[in-house]
Amino acid sequence: MTDLADLTSDVRIDLKLIAGLIEPGSRVLDIGCGDGALLELLERTRGVDARGIEISQEGVNAAVGRGLSVIQGDADSDLVQYPDQSFDYVVLSHTIQATRNARRVLEEMLRIGRRVVVSLPNFGHLDVRFRLMFLGRMPVSKRLPYSWYDTPNIHFCTIRDFVELARDVGARVDQAIVLDGAGKRLPFSLPWIVWNLLGAQAVFLLSRDGR
C-alpha cells in the first residue's frame, strides 16, 4: 500500500481528505464514482474493498477499464438493492447536488453504510454570494463551471443547509472538514457561520445517530 502522505500533489485535495477518513481494509461504496479516481486511490492507499456506482457510460467504462468493480447505475433509484449495513463506508463525493432526491439518497446511504462520507461544493461561499449579489447572475466559476440551464447540479446547498439535512435524517456529524477557495483547510475552531462564508467545499463524516 502506498502511504497517503507520499502522494503527489496532482491528486484532488478532497479525494485525499476523504481517503484520510477511511479505515484501511474496509468495504467502501462510492456513489457517483466518475472515472474511479477515488476508488483507485482508496485501493492503492487504504487497501479497501472498493465498489462504485456511476451514471455516465464514459465514467463506468473508464473505471472498469481501470479494473475497478463499478456498475452503471443511478443513485436515485439503485441504492434500494443494497442490503442494510453492507458497507463500512458509503461515499458521495461532489454528487449530492446532482441527485433528484438528495434527502432520500442520504437516508439510503445511512442505511447501507455504517459510516457515510459526503463532500459537497458550498453554495454559500463568499464568491457565490458575490456573483449573485453584485452581478445578479447564477455563478459560473472554475469550481461550478455550468450555466444554469445545462447544469447537472440541480440541488445546490450550503454547508449550513447540509448540516440541517443531516440532522433531519437522524445523522450525527462525526467530523467536518472545510476547505477554502485555495484548497486550504479552515481552522476547526471557527464558527459555522464563518465556515459557511469562507468554505468553498466541505467533507462530512456521518453516522446514524444513536450508534
Next chain:
Amino acid sequence: MAPLTLPEAEETMLDATLTETDAQASLRRSEADTPSSLVMRFGTDAPLTLDAGPAIAPWQIAYQTYGELNADRSNAILICHALTGDQHVASTNPVTGKPGWWTLMVGPGKPIDTDRFFVICSNVLGGCLGTTGPASTNPETGRPYGLDLPVVTIADMVRAQAMLVTSLGIEQLFAVVGGSMGGMQALQWAASYPDRVFSTIAIATSYRHSSQNIAFHEVGRQAVMADPDWCGGRYLEAGRNPKKGLAVARMAAHITYMSDRSLHQKFGRNLQDRDALAFGFDADFQIESYLRHQGMTFVDRFDANSYLYVTRATDYFDLAADHGGVLANVFKGTKTRFCVLSFTSDWLYPTSESRAVVHALNAAGAPVSFVEIDSDRGHDSFLLDIPEQYRIVRGFLTGAARARGIAGPAAEDKP
C-alpha cells in the same frame, strides 16, 4: 456484418436453394464423432451425470486451445460459445472454412490475449461438432443418438466442461467468458463451481429464459419437427435432412438477434434484384432474401436435432429456480469477480435482465462491474466490432489479472 451478397439461385422458393454437396454433409457427419479439433474421451469409468436423470458413458468433448498454460496453471480462460457456435473461437471452422467466430476478442494482443492466457473453448454438450450430441453415435446401438440422448441443460454443459478442465490439470480457471447462451454457462460456472472460477464475464445474457424467449424457440423446434425429412428424429439413418424446417427455425431466430432499427437501416423496404414488386411470393424484399440466405447457410453447418437440444437447454435455464427463486442466493458468499455487459438494443436478453443479475450480485456482496453498451445492432452486438465491448473486457481482465498475480492482456490491440 459483411455487405449482403446473394446467389442468383434465390429466385423461387426456399427449397430450390437448399442443395447441399455430399462432401459437406459427410464432413459434418464425421465431425460429430471424430472432430478435427482436439477431443477428450471419457470412458464408462467417468460417466457424465445429467439433470434429466440418466448418466451417459462413454462420452466425449471436443475442444480447441490457444496459448500456453503457465507453470502455476493459473492463466486458463474458458470461453463458452452461444447457441449454434462451436469450439473454433479463433481458428478456422472445418465445415464452413470460415475464420473463428470471436477473433475480435481472442488472439495475440486481443483482450483475451493468447500471448498471455491459455484459452480453452469446447463444443457444448448436445452440439454437433464433436462433443456428444444427438448426431453422435450411440455406443449402445451403433446408430446416431437422435432423440435417444437425454435432454441436456446448461448445468450439464458446464459439468462436462468442468470434467474437461480437470482432465487438463487445471483446478481454477482465471476466467470463464461467454455471450448469450455462453453467458448463461459463464454464470452457471460461477454458481456451480464458485471456487474454480476467479472471474466471470457474462455478455448479452440472462439468468433465465423468458416466456418470449421460449416462445421463439418453440416456433423453431416445431418448424424442424414439421419437416417430413425430420423422420421423427431418425433422418441421419434415412439419409435425409430436414433442411426446410431448420432453415425456417434459423430465419425466425435470426430476427431476434437483430434490432428493428438495424433491420431498417440495413434493408428498409428495399427490393431484391428488381425494380418493382413482382406480385408473387418470391423474395421481393432484401430482408426476405437475407433471411433465406441465413437459413440456408445455417443448415449446411448445423444438425437439426442438435438445434432442438441446445434450444431446449436454454429454455430450461433458470438460475434462481434451484435456490428458492432468489437469485442473490445463487451467488451467496462468492469470491468470484464478475463483469456483466448488455447492449441497449438487445431485446432478446434486454438490459433489465443483466441488471437483475447485477442487483443479485450486489445483494450477495460480490465484486461486479456492469456496463450497458450503446449499440443499435441488437443481440448480435457481442459478436460485432463494437470497440467499447473489447475495451471494457480488456480493462476488466487487466484488473483481474493484477488481483490474481498473473500477466494481463496487452495494453492494446497489435496493429
